[in-house]
Amino acid sequence: MIGGYRQLIEEGPRVTTVPAEGDASHVIDVSKPSVARVYDLALGGKDNYESDRVIYRQIMEILPEVPEWAKENRRWLQRAVQWMSREQRIDQYLDLGAGLPTVQNTHQIAQGVNPMAKVVYVDNDPSVIAHGRALLMDNERTDFAAADFTRPDEVLSDPAVKETLDFNRPVGLIQALVLHHIGDLDEVLANQAEYLAKLPSGSCVAISHACNPRDGSEAATLAAVFEDKFRPHFPSLRFRSPAEVTSMFGDFELAEPGLVRLFDWYEPGAQPEESPAENYRAAASQFLICGVARKP
Template sequence: MADQPMSGGLVTHGIDITRPSGARVYDYLLGGKDNYEADRELCREIVKIAPEAREWARANRRWLKEVITWLAGEARVRRFIDAGCGFPTADNTHQIAQRMHLQSSVVYVDNDPSVATHGRALLLDNDRTHFVAADLTQPDQVMAHPAIANLLDAGEPVALLMGLVLHHIDDLEQTRAIVRTYVDALPQGSYLAITHVGNPQDGGPVEALVTELGENLKDTTPTLAFRSVEQITSLFDGMELIKPGVVRLAEWHVPGGRLDEDPPHDARDVIYGGLARKR
């Protein structure tokens, strides 16, 4: 099928614009233009319940910058895997890492066809950055890809970033197994960084909010899992969890304190973050 004009642009073969895409929904919440009506409709449903959703997306980007800056700086990590990377935007992983150290190598992984198209175009002139079109829920296949195999060959520490992706796998044991397979393949001294939507399960207003979101989104995102802090923490099993542990993003910081100013405090923040080191 030939590309078809839509919303003022082109739809690449293989992209289903009738169903919302997590990457495109996130893009829309960040104010991007790589989205379609199905994505925008889902965003409107989310924002109707949680007007703070756009700030949650921005908070996740702030987290990404802070954690990569620390990893490439204080932790001296030179190799990064951004799994479930989503659409390129301002200050992408390779830009942050290579700003800290020019020789940093980055591999992006995503199975969304529209993300693949944009990602490859972005990286044409950067020989230390690669894009792998693959499903992160198939870790053996992902880690066997030549671009990632080459990244691992040196045996140096690698930072695996999994931002706002694991909550799209509803089975907790499957999610743990996927993460464990990735971590087992990483060299000693590597890091795992995760952000994940959460449910405090304390009977308070945030639990009520995520329960309402889950009920309203179950038809369009049936596998979305708002997990407890304990369940998110279990994704780091066997690793050394870096303080402050798994906390809401407004409370999260790298060792030694924040690199930038404190973010706005959002009493209804539902995104949690954590960073751990492989012993």
């Protein structure tokens, strides 16, 4: 799936080219932090550089719960995909802004329920493109689209998406911790409208998002401090209210338990698990929210 080789990168502020399919190449500027690599670092990954580690250390000073949140997001993704695969019989997924490969990726979760499940990952981060394509070389039911998820027409017309997914049947749309990287809410909703309109009846969308309850609470203050602190590095980062995140599901029907904190989400029809909220500061416990909704 990917030709050539990935040039080894020495420590330091260097720029390297990652050969990809055809004559195209993708440039990794390791002097600037990458959202995907910082998230990978939070998960304990090793695909990061000093620029990422500097930002990560600053994040930990404000929100030391970040590593637990990153792991909780992966656990939520696993529960959500298992439910969509098992209970909704969805066997094809479009994972937008997928990030670097880690433990229990979407295709591994879905194919653990149904070995015939198909998954297309979408990302335009050069680091993700190199690692993602290499990982998927041996999985013929999984593909990768090197595209910008903020351009639905580009994503939906990508050969990997068109050839792998059948939009005449239900599709699971995964948007895990990506929509808060679009600064303009109107742009988010316009993009969502295109994606959701493409999905047929019986499809689901799973969203996790950074939250600012905007209620004058300590949680709201913490979210505002975090956003302001890292705006120079991630200028489009936006924490949003539960109402704003709910609007991203369009007219899809939110499944039980609705829009909740990550660790409060459980498979519809199942018994809620004991919440680990006591492991977080009260303010930090509202840092991320999530939900899964179904198209009637």
